[in-house]
Amino acid sequence: xxxxxxxxxxxxxxxxxxxxxxxxxxxxxxxxxxxxxxxxxxxxxxxxxxxxxxxxxxxxxxxxxxxxxxxxxxxxxxxxxxxxxxxxxxxxxxxxxxxxxxxxxxxxxxxxx
Amino acid sequence: xxxxxxxxxxxxxxxxxxxxxxxxxxxxxxxxxxxxxxxxxxxxxxxxxxxxxxxxxxxxxxxxxxxxxxxxxxxxxxxxxxxxxxxxxxxxxxxxxxxxxxxxxxxxxxxxxxxxx
Numbered sequence: 107x108x109x110x111x112x113x114x115x116x117x118x119x120x121x122x123x124x125x126x127x128x129x130x131x132x133x134x135x136x137x138x139x140x141x142x143x144x145x146x147x148x149x150x151x152x153x154x155x156x157x158x159x160x161x162x163x164x165x166x167x168x169x170x171x172x173x174x175x176x177x178x179x180x181x182x183x184x185x186x187x188x189x190x191x192x193x194x195x196x197x198x199x200x201x202x203x204x205x206x207x208x209x210x211x212x213x214x215x216x217x218x219x
Numbered sequence: 220x221x222x223x224x225x226x227x228x229x230x231x232x233x234x235x236x237x238x239x240x241x242x243x244x245x246x247x248x249x250x251x252x253x254x255x256x257x258x259x260x261x262x263x264x265x266x267x268x269x270x271x272x273x274x275x276x277x278x279x280x281x282x283x284x285x286x287x288x289x290x291x292x293x294x295x296x297x298x299x300x301x302x303x304x305x306x307x308x309x310x311x312x313x314x315x316x317x318x319x320x321x322x323x324x325x326x327x328x329x330x331x332x333x334x335x336x
Contacts, residue, residue, distance in 0.1 A: 148327025
């Protein structure tokens, strides 16, 4: 079945550094989503992408929908301590066009002040 | 209360117990979801309800039984669970079901941390 390979699994960075994480798949997706989950909370949507090549920003976050429709990346610029959490990608896949989403295994981010 | 709430937040149960997880959304949404989040595994969609009708059951064992009495409430009834069922169970809601090129943002609750002994 469809799988999302998310990398890296974890990152330890210094405050102020930029962060990059990505998701790849062998299947085509028509929607990519990026979520953040903090301890004791459910995931919160950060960015949604709908078209191949689309580049979307949300504050210090930037995400892109890969041209091949099989990958997406998320960048965080100038990281701050509150960026700590687990970041998940998720994709809605063709051809079903239904409400099923495949989630990545997450990237655990820790920011050192 | 605002958003999506879940109770209890933590639950420990034996394999022979029967318990229920409750989810309530205060957003006026029409669709609700149950997910399972296990350590080091992707979120797994379990059930989807739209306007109180179950529209998706992702091959979930029958020891998990969902119930949606109205569009604001969703339950997950548990019986004769196994230790491997220990996980964080997340509820989510969205205005409507996602469709092709039209994602309806899902709002997640904080989850119920379930431990099966």
